[in-house]
Amino acid sequence: MSLCAGLDRPKSRKYNIFWKSVFVLVVLAVIIFVYLASKSVDYIWRWYRIPQYFFYEEQVDVRAEIQGEVVDIEKGEEETLIRIKGGDQSEEYSFPGENVLIYAGDFVYAGDILGKYKEWQAGILLQGLWLTLKVSIIGIVLGIVLGVLTGLARISENPALRWGAITYIEVIRGSPLLVQIFLWYFVAGTLINAFLAEFSLPRVPALWFGIIALAIFAGAYVAEIVRAGIQSIPRGQMEASRSLGLTYAQSMRKVILPQATKRILPPMAGQFISLIKDSSLLGVISIRELTKATREVVTSSLQPFELWIVCALLYLILTFTLSMFVQYLERRAV
């Protein structure tokens, strides 16, 4: 959709078909090139090894915790129940499946294996994906709150608020996120945890310093987006609202911000897509998000091609979903 479609002669059907085919051909050419290139290098593709890093079946041993006699074994439809009685204690063990390694009447000691079953576990990549998702969502929410407040402070008449906002924005935008993450974790984190230890309070885990670093980083950019959005609303809106007797805060809430939201959404989406991708830096403070998880699996499995491609696709799923969601919001906002 061109911005001014009416300015030029309408394009013919042939024109569209031709250039659409050009697009498809270029994409195909890239795919074929990548395929041929991967054939020519000495690399064995083992895609079948990838799913285990999402889900894997774990063998679980059921062990006795007391010593005593096996009173009875009840095999149900899905569960097996084992009763053990020793002295004045008695215990019950139940687990799925029928793989029982003992018989009724046996005498067992604490630690003996009674039975085995298999259980599906989330693999390291899925755990990493979940952590990335969690960090991003909390980061986005905190970033929005921080950004809107800072954006409002930035256009405030109060010098303390305004200069505070400018200082925050310039300092945070002017230094690399990686350095900020190190500062938060190694400097602020050490100080805060030492301080908490003084009062024998629990430590704040690395995850939270990572989230704070991300949220504060995003907040600085969001603040400028919010400020630009608010300032793009015509002056007359505020004047009309104030002339009706609304206070500044009421006018902001009911008149200016609802209108600014629609203009703020597109650049905001870009900012939060950046935040999701920037969360890959959190690996440096040993938060095992998606990128760090992938790196660990690559080290142990030696399948870098498949794993990094999968990693990129997972990020793409997250960012594309967010992008679609924001477009939906944009359409809904009047």
Added chain:
Amino acid sequence: MPESIISIQDLNKYFYIPQEIHALKDIECEIAPGEVVVVIGPSGSGKSTFLRCLNRLEFATSGKVVVDGKEILGAGREINRIRAEVGMVFQQFNLFPHMTVLENLTMAQMTVRKRSRKEAREKGHALLKKVGIPTKHNSYPEHLSGGQQQRVAIARSLAMDPKVMLFDEPTSALDPEMIGEVLDVMKDLAKEGMTMVVVTHEMGFAREVADRVIFMDEGMILEEGTPEHFFKNPVHERTKAFLSQIL
């Protein structure tokens, strides 16, 4: 002479950006309840600035502006209460584009006047009927014609039950065939006894409705008087020149 509802003494206004301009020079003016005052003058003469000083959309540099018995230049948060008593209609309508017509009318009633939703909606419907667009309450402003938008803007101000209405060139942004419908609403309002201060270029309106006409030029009130005085035998040279240009 009844007590003035608006009283302006020694009002001065300077703008410093982009350069220093003395926009209003020692303005003195009294407006009585029920009076319709029309302010005319060439562009850049300070008419709009004068009007905007009356509800402090422009903060006067010095002087005294007393509205409904309260001095507004020194007012703190109280200004919001005073502004609710002073309706304002803008050249560019300034309706809230994200709200329907009815929401435009009810929002301030509920927020400032603390009326219930039901009460505010009833008032809104009644006013839409009064300004002649009873069926458009669920439309958004962008789907209305300019004349309709301006009438909604008038209704929005009236919904607050103001004691004074200020009009800042209400017909200047309208197509010629829509000017009449807005002026008709304003005439009805004047007949009902509303106190009005109108900045306009509509000389017909001034002649027909005004109790008093003020002519401003270069930030000063050069001449004021009844419409008859004004249009038949103006005294000041500048007034004569201005009237001969536009009549």
